[in-house]
Amino acid sequence: MDLEAEADLTRCGALKDFWYVACLSTELKPGEPLARTLFGTGVVLFRDVQGQPTALRDRCLHRNARLSRGAVFNGRIGCPYHGWVYDASGAVVEVPSLGPSQRSELLDADACAREGLATAPCALGRLTRFPTLEQDGLVFVYMGGAEPARSAPFRVPYWDQEGWTVYFMVTRFPNGVTNLVENFMDVPHTLFVHPGWFRRPASKRVPATVRRTAGSVLVTYKQAQDTVTGLGRLFNPRGLPLLHTDKFYVPNVTRVDYLWGEHGFVINSQCTPIGPTDSLVYTAISYRLPVDVPGALVGRAMMPLVRWYTRQVIQQDVVIMDIQREALLDGPGGGVYSGTEADLHHADIEAYRRWLREGGQGSGPEDAERDMAFWI
Ligand code: FES
Ligand SMILES: [Fe+2]
Numbered sequence: 001m002d003l004e005a006e007a008d009l010t011r012c013g014a015l016k017d018f019w020y021v022a023c024l025s026t027e028l029k030p031g032e033p034l035a036r037t038l039f040g041t042g043v044v045l046f047r048d049v050q051g052q053p054t055a056l057r058d059r060c061l062h063r064n065a066r067l068s069r070g071a072v073f074n075g076r077i078g079c080p081y082h083g084w085v086y087d088a089s090g091a092v093v094e095v096p097s098l099g100p101s102q103r104s105e106l107l108d109a110d111a112c113a114r115e116g117l118a119t120a121p122c123a124l125g126r127l128t129r130f131p132t133l134e135q136d137g138l139v140f141v142y143m144g145g146a147e148p149a150r151s152a153p154f155r156v157p158y159w160d161q162e163g164w165t166v167y168f169m170v171t172r173f174p175n176g177v178t179n180l181v182e183n184f185m186d187v188p189h190t191l192f193v194h195p196g197w198f199r200r201p202a203s204k205r206v207p208a209t210v211r212r213t214a215g216s217v218l219v220t221y222k223q224a225q226d227t228v229t230g231l232g233r234l235f236n237p238r239g240l241p242l243l244h245t246d247k248f249y250v251p252n253v254t255r256v257d258y259l260w261g262e263h264g265f266v267i268n269s270q271c272t273p274i275g276p277t278d279s280l281v282y283t284a285i286s287y288r289l290p291v292d293v294p295g296a297l298v299g300r301a302m303m304p305l306v307r308w309y310t311r312q313v314i315q316q317d318v319v320i321m322d323i324q325r326e327a328l329l330d331g332p333g334g335g336v337y338s339g340t341e342a343d344l345h346h347a348d349i350e351a352y353r354r355w356l357r358e359g360g361q362g363s364g365p366e367d368a369e370r371d372m373a374f375w376i
Contacts, residue, residue: 001335001350003176003328006357007273009039009143014360015251015353017144019153020272021282024168025137028053033077035068037274038143043130044068045139048088049075055141056090057128067127090127095119136160137168138270138282150360151215154253157266158286167303169283171314175321177252177271177279178353179328182346183317184254184269185219185246188374193320194313205375212348213367215250219345236260248345250352263288267310277325285310342374 005011022036022045034045035058042058044067056077058068065081072078076093078085085094098117112120131142136156142149158164173180183189187206190198204223211218221244236242240260247255252271258264266286271279287306328334339346351365 001176001178001337001354002357003178003276003335006176006178006353007039007276009041012039012273013358014144014150014356017147017150017356017360018251019133019140019142019149019151020252021138021270021280022053022055022132022141022272023139024170024282025134025139027170028139031072033068033070033072035066036141036272036280038141039273040275041143042066042068043141043143044077045132045141046072046077046088047075052088053132053134053139054088055130055132056086057130059127060084061092061125061127084121084124086127088129090129092121092124092126095121095124136284137166151250154249154268154270156284156286157255157257157268158288159284164286164288165303166284166286167307169285169307169310169314171281171283171318172274173271173279173281173318173321174277175279175325175328176277177273178350179321179324180269180271180279180281181248181252181254181349183321184256184267185217185248185345185349187221187246188342188376189320191376193316197309197313197316203375205373207371207373209369209371210345210348211367211369212351212365215352215364217248217345217348217352219246221245236263246345248349248352251356261290263290277329283310283314340374341372344370344372 006015009016016039020038022038022043023034028034028045028047030047030051032046036043036045043055044058045053045055048054056067058066060067060079060081062079062082062084065079067077067079067086070078070080076085076087083096084092087093098119098121112122133140133142133153135153136159138156140153156166159166206221206223208219208221223244243257243259245257249255254269256267264287268284268286270282272282273279285306348365348368355364
């Protein structure tokens with residue numbers, strides 16, 4: 001696994017040819033710039049006059065100051081150093097040192113000549129502008145080339161669906177995307193990293209099938225009754241049969257479903273690479289509880305408890321990802337992995353991501369379906 005290349009815009013191959021979450025809709029406030037780093041590249045986000053998200057390269061054309069440290073006004077952004085102003089297309093529309101005649105206007109070359117401007121702001125170039133899209137409470141950015149994205153942005157499960165509650169958690173993880181999606185799709189670690197939070201050690205063999213198809217890896221656990229503890233117990237007091245599936249979607253999304261009947265929990269994580277071993281993870285937690293369960297009568301009111309619980313679990317994963325990173329970066333040889341049956345789906349994830357990093361030509365890893373098993 002080449003962590004460096006995976007998170008570098010110039011070396012990540014087709015990994016960049018997808019929509020990535022840049023921020024929550026609520027994080028992008030009108031009139032305020034927001035700085036993000038994706039694939040090692042600084043991006044400034046702000047809302048234009050219509051309120052639509054705009055994403056520009058976060059580096060002033062003049063002397064390269066950080067635009068995200070400047071101000072947003074009238075859907076434009078001004079550099080904090082010498083005040084150059086850019087519109088939402090990335091064009092320079094004002095250079096204060098050129099005097100008052102060109103202020104607040106995007107003058108074309110003729111108009112600049114009429115005004116007697118030796119240098120026209122519009123001739124000073126344009127910042128790279130990245131397409132954006134806002135959907136399901138998330139702002140996505142596309143940093144791929146001229147080709148359209150390889151797939152549409154991932155839809156947040158049960159967003160805006162009757163009876164379901166959805167909330168987001170944003171977490172900075174000290175590791176790269178491949179290791180994170182593997183962690184989010186991994187059951188055996190729960191006994192060690194989250195002891196007692198999900199499951200108690202049951203000395204039980206868990207059979208599962210792993211299906212790799214069309215850029216996704218689906219793991220279906222064939223357990224008639226998973227022994228979920230913690231909040232799972234509270235929300236499924238009758239112990240209805242639980243359907244547990246883990247799914248990965250190229251290049252950076254996981255979806256974990258714990259469903260019983262019409263109810264359950266769905267945990268969707270979208271990972272955005274900042275650099276080789278740093279990522280921002282946008283976790284959408286969707287849940288629907290049986291209305292006749294006393295605890296669920298207060299549906300939304302339980303959110304603080306659910307949030308607290310999920311925050312604890314995520315923090316435990318942050319710690320283990322940091323522990324993994326420390327050894328990964330400890331001299332040569334990091335990133336060479338070995339595995340057993342319990343890691344079949346991890347190998348599939350790596351195969352897809354390697355294929356994309358190498359350019360994503362052809363149809364990629366062939367479809368496959370295999371059985372696996374592990375003990376928990
Ligand atoms: S560096 Fe941005 S205006 Fe000078
Ligand atoms: Fe975990």
